[in-house]
Amino acid sequence: xxxSLFSRPAWIGIxxxxxxxxxxxxxxxxxxxxHSLHVSTYTVALVGKFMCYAMAALALDLxxxxxxxxxxxxxxxxxxxxxxxGMYLMRAIGRDGVYQSHxxxxxxxxxxxxxxxxxxxxxxxxxxxxxxxxxxxxxxxxFGYFAFRSRIKGVYFSIITQxxxxxxxxxxxxxxxxxxxxxGFTDFKRILGFTIPDAATKATLYLVTLLLLLGSLLLCRWxxxxxxxxxxxxxxxxxxxxxxxxxxxLWFKLFVWTLSAVLCGIAGALYVxxxxxxxxxxxxxANSIEMVIWAAVGGRGSLLGPxxxxxxxxxxxxxxxxxxxxxxxxxxxxxFILVTLFMPQGILGLVKKLRKDREAA
Amino acid sequence: xxxxxxxxxxxxxxLGAMAAIDAALLAPLAGDDPDARIEAVNRxxxxxxxxxxxLLHALQNDAxxxxxxxxxxxxxxxxxxxxxxxxxxxxxxxxxxxxxxNRLRGAVEDALSGLKLLSENRTERLAAASELQKSASAAxxxxxxKALEKETDPEIKAMLQLVAxxxxxxxxxxxxxxxxxxxxxxxxxxxxxxxxxxxLEKNPDGSYAEPEETVRVEVVxxxxxxxxxxxxxxxxxxxxxxxSLGSVLLLAALGLAITFGLMGIINMAHxxxxxxxxxxxxxxxxxxRNYFPxxxxxxxxxxxxxxxxxxxxxxxxxxxxxxxxLYGRPLETLLATWGISLMLMQLVRTIFGAQNVEVAxxxxxxxxxxxxxxxxxxxxxxxxxxxxxFVVAAVWAILNKTRLGLFVRAVxxxxxxxxxxxxxxxxxxxxxxGLGSGIAGLGGVALSQLGNVGPDLGQGxxxxxxxxxxxxxxxxxxxxxxxxxxxxELNKFLEPSVGAVIAKITILVFIIIFxxxxxxxxxxxxxxxxx
Numbered sequence: 001x002x003x004s005l006f007s008r009p010a011w012i013g014i015x016x017x018x019x020x021x022x023x024x025x026x027x028x029x030x031x032x033x034x035h036s037l038h039v040s041t042y043t044v045a046l047v048g049k050f051m052c053y054a055m056a057a058l059a060l061d062l063x064x065x066x067x068x069x070x071x072x073x074x075x076x077x078x079x080x081x082x083x084x085x086g087m088y089l090m091r092a093i094g095r096d097g098v099y100q101s102h103x104x105x106x107x108x109x110x111x112x113x114x115x116x117x118x119x120x121x122x123x124x125x126x127x128x129x130x131x132x133x134x135x136x137x138x139x140x141x142x143f144g145y146f147a148f149r150s151r152i153k154g155v156y157f158s159i160i161t162q163x164x165x166x167x168x169x170x171x172x173x174x175x176x177x178x179x180x181x182x183x184g185f186t187d188f189k190r191i192l193g194f195t196i197p198d199a200a201t202k203a204t205l206y207l208v209t210l211l212l213l214l215g216s217l218l219l220c221r222w223x224x225x226x227x228x229x230x231x232x233x234x235x236x237x238x239x240x241x242x243x244x245x246x247x248x249x250l251w252f253k254l255f256v257w258t259l260s261a262v263l264c265g266i267a268g269a270l271y272v273x274x275x276x277x278x279x280x281x282x283x284x285x286a287n288s289i290e291m292v293i294w295a296a297v298g299g300r301g302s303l304l305g306p307x308x309x310x311x312x313x314x315x316x317x318x319x320x321x322x323x324x325x326x327x328x329x330x331x332x333x334x335x336f337i338l339v340t341l342f343m344p345q346g347i348l349g350l351v352k353k354l355r356k357d358r359e360a361a
Numbered sequence: 362x363x364x365x366x367x368x369x370x371x372x373x374x375x376l377g378a379m380a381a382i383d384a385a386l387l388a389p390l391a392g393d394d395p396d397a398r399i400e401a402v403n404r405x406x407x408x409x410x411x412x413x414x415x416l417l418h419a420l421q422n423d424a425x426x427x428x429x430x431x432x433x434x435x436x437x438x439x440x441x442x443x444x445x446x447x448x449x450x451x452x453x454x455x456x457x458x459x460x461x462x463n464r465l466r467g468a469v470e471d472a473l474s475g476l477k478l479l480s481e482n483r484t485e486r487l488a489a490a491s492e493l494q495k496s497a498s499a500a501x502x503x504x505x506x507k508a509l510e511k512e513t514d515p516e517i518k519a520m521l522q523l524v525a526x527x528x529x530x531x532x533x534x535x536x537x538x539x540x541x542x543x544x545x546x547x548x549x550x551x552x553x554x555x556x557x558x559x560x561l562e563k564n565p566d567g568s569y570a571e572p573e574e575t576v577r578v579e580v581v582x583x584x585x586x587x588x589x590x591x592x593x594x595x596x597x598x599x600x601x602x603x604x605s606l607g608s609v610l611l612l613a614a615l616g617l618a619i620t621f622g623l624m625g626i627i628n629m630a631h632x633x634x635x636x637x638x639x640x641x642x643x644x645x646x647x648x649x650r651n652y653f654p655x656x657x658x659x660x661x662x663x664x665x666x667x668x669x670x671x672x673x674x675x676x677x678x679x680x681x682x683x684x685x686x687l688y689g690r691p692l693e694t695l696l697a698t699w700g701i702s703l704m705l706m707q708l709v710r711t712i713f714g715a716q717n718v719e720v721a722x723x724x725x726x727x728x729x730x731x732x733x734x735x736x737x738x739x740x741x742x743x744x745x746x747x748x749x750x751f752v753v754a755a756v757w758a759i760l761n762k763t764r765l766g767l768f769v770r771a772v773x774x775x776x777x778x779x780x781x782x783x784x785x786x787x788x789x790x791x792x793x794x795g796l797g798s799g800i801a802g803l804g805g806v807a808l809s810q811l812g813n814v815g816p817d818l819g820q821g822x823x824x825x826x827x828x829x830x831x832x833x834x835x836x837x838x839x840x841x842x843x844x845x846x847x848x849x850e851l852n853k854f855l856e857p858s859v860g861a862v863i864a865k866i867t868i869l870v871f872i873i874i875f876x877x878x879x880x881x882x883x884x885x886x887x888x889x890x891x892x
Contacts, residue, residue, distance in 0.1 A: 070692050070695075143873075146873070146874075146877055147873075147877075149877075150876070150877045150878075150880050151880060152876055152877075152880055154691065154692070155627050155691045155692065155695065156831060156876065156880065158627075158692065158695065159627075159827045159828075159831055160831075160872075160873055160876060162824060162827075163824055163827075163828060163869045163872065163873070164869065164873065166824050166869065167865070167866040167869040167870065170862045170865055170866055171862065171866055173862075174862055285824065289629075289696075289699050292696065293696065296696060326707070326711065329703045329704065329706065329707035330703075330704055330707050330708075332700070332703055333699075333700040333701060333702070333703035333704035333707070334700065334704065335700065336696050336697060336699055336700025336701075336703070337683055337697045337700040337701065339696075340687065340693045340696045340697040340700075341683065341686055341687075341697065344693070
């Protein structure tokens with residue numbers, strides 16, 4: 001991999017795509033429905049959601065594609081970030097809930113009188129934003145420290161992350177843990193005083209997501225093309241050799257793993273107000289594996305690949321579930337198999353191969 | 362017929378020999394005092410004579426009438442009988458039906474069922490005695506005592522002694538109460554606990570509910586005995602359910618121990634192979650129900666080979682088409698097999714629908730044996746425990762005693778060397794994967810007997826199965842067995858105190874910590890997946 005990482009066409013593509021994406025909410029606001037240049041609110045919301053997914057896939061690529069650690073638990077970090085933000089949104093409802101209590105409806109339902117201790121200060125937006133970063137970050141750090149210290153790797157690590165996600169899902173599904181049980185958090189009304197269903201609020205959320213996605217892409221690029229990134233790739237390619245040279249892979253792995261969890265948490269936090277709900281099914285093992293598929297389809301170890309993968313798989317999913325709802329799982333399953341068998345480098349790898357073939361010809 | 366007649370005659374004679382119902386007993390029935398009426402019913406029942414039964418039936422069927430002078434008559438088809446003698450009498454003037462309220466009706470029902478204690482039929486007596494164990498009232502004490510005198514069957518007698526003691530707990534006679542409390546020291550009936558605890562409670566005025574100090578001391582002793590016995594029963598119950606859960610985990614994980622443990626393939630479609638096994642069982646049941654309804658109970662035996670063959674075939678097809686291209690790349694097998702699992706699930710959903718299908722236990726697997734009083738071990742769980750052990754033994758035998766097993770071990774330990782000496786490694790891979798899949802199918806048959814059979818069946822077991830294999834140590838049959846039973850026991854002993862979900866989470870945390878200490882699981886082995 002060249003030190004510049006992205007070629008000139010890739011840079012141009014990034015700039016063009018960013019501008020195009022930024023244009024969508026502008027077109028949505030500027031033109032009335034029915035106008036030929038109008039972009040529907042649905043499309044804007046959909047693309048906003050895809051960008052959150054893309055950010056999660058990017059975070060996953062950092063650990064899987066570059067460091068060789070396959071996580072099947074990124075759905076957990078995504079959901080934890082989402083829940084941390086969801087807590088704020090839940091409290092921002094105020095007394096507008098069904099029961100008109102200062103407590104969220106599901107807590108009224110449980111006959112609770114006060115907020116539990118872990119919900120303290122969550123009426124403060126910035127505190128919740130800190131939680132979005134800290135909760136997935138600290139969990140990933142602690143879990144990673146123990147896992148990497150005892151040199152759990154490869155499939156063992158994957159299976160254990162999956163088990164951890166599963167355990168958290170069971171915990172969050174319970175009503176009495178104070179996370180809304182089955183329904184999770186929903187029925188959000190306002191964020192920082194702005195009404196969420198407003199077109200302007202939605203456009204702002206969308207643009208924030210776009211900026212953060214772009215920011216994380218640049219951050220990841222900076223990391224993987226620095227000396228640190230080289231060590232990470234060395235971990236992926238031959239961890240034992242790296243140890244013999246004198247590096248301790250523990251802290252490198254732990255850093256990238258924690259950073260990836262934080263990015264994923266931020267993606268989840270951006271996802272919640274745009275989709276309007278967060279519930280424990282986000283932590284289901286299937287969701288985490290789907291994230292892996294986004295990265296695999298786009299091409300892992302390339303940063304741009306996962307973003308392309310997240311957009312294309314989810315675009316395909318939106319179209320498929322509307323057109324042939326019964327066939328989507330067949331299509332997704334087949335996609336898994338075909339990509340692993342025939343496109344180990346994903347879409348981006350295919351593009352590179354085609355270009356090489358043309359140059360050779 | 363003659364014998365029966367003689368029996369009836371003897372019975373009638375023996376009962377008839379007892380005194381007919383005293384008119385003094387009957388008088389309260391016609392009165393207004395509800396307590397007196399109930400007491401009268403119980404005292405009549407204690408007579409345990411034919412006449413008493415007849416009278417209670419009459420009361421139950423609104424056929425009991427009272428004359429203005431307070432005398433009681435049974436009226437059937439406009440003909441009055443004197444209940445005291447059973448003789449026909451002339452219909453007195455102005456008689457009126459005795460009204461029966463719900464409380465009295467309940468007392469009559471209890472009395473009548475209590476009277477079954479005197480039945481000639483042993484099963485009927487046993488049923489009546491165990492019914493009374495649940496609800497014996499002090500009022501029934503005379504009847505129970507009477508039955509106790511006559512009872513010769515030791516099992517029923519022991520039961521009745523406990524029932525009598527329970528009934529005597531509220532007797533006004535302190536000596537009887539003391540004896541009752543002492544007699545109950547050997548009981549293991551959990552429903553006694555609140556009664557005994559109630560005796561130790563204080564009334565609002567500060568006096569004890571049980572006035573006698575000696576009785577209270579005895580109650581405390583009996584309670585601690587009872588608690589110890591209940592704890593023992595619970596312990597044995599947990600032990601059994603733990604073994605049962607362990608055998609389920611073992612059946613679910615055993616196939617995975619071969620495909621993951623020996624071959625290094627992360628088969629995320631393993632759960633779906635279990636599901637296919639369960640659906641094969643369902644199909645076998647359908648076939649038997651439609652074509653061999655007489656031999657329906659045998660469907661499970663037919664399902665075993667069928668499920669093995671079907672899932673092994675599916676496994677072999679998967680191995681030949683997808684998995685064989687991915688050997689040595691475990692993470693890729695994970696992704697591809699996850700795709701396969703999605704497709705299999707959707708396929709089953711398309712064919713059989715998203716709803717669960719009904720798989721019934723064959724009759725020889727329903728019911729259970731009762732041990733230690735309240736603990737019931739159901740036959741289906743017992744059968745599955747033995748089945749799991751049988752499958753383990755079979756797998757061990759295949760791996761250690763057959764030519765295929767030899768090849769499997771050879772390829773696992775050193776693929777290239779095995780290849781060099783002429784082992785067809787590709788064929789061995791295919792057979793090994795087929796074997797692992799077939800065992801998953803057998804697991805599916807067992808699972809179909811315990812829970813719901815639906816398209817999501819596999820998803821519920823896949824993580825547990827991986828946990829078992831990882832904990833047990835890859836490629837180790839003994840490790841898998843110990844891990845499965847260990848996790849099963851751990852789960853069942855945690856569950857009562859913390860609940861099912863927290864127990865599951867605790868176990869996952871435990872495994873994560875355990876892997877810290879032993880990254881290779883309980884037993885480490887060198888295999889294909891080892892660097």
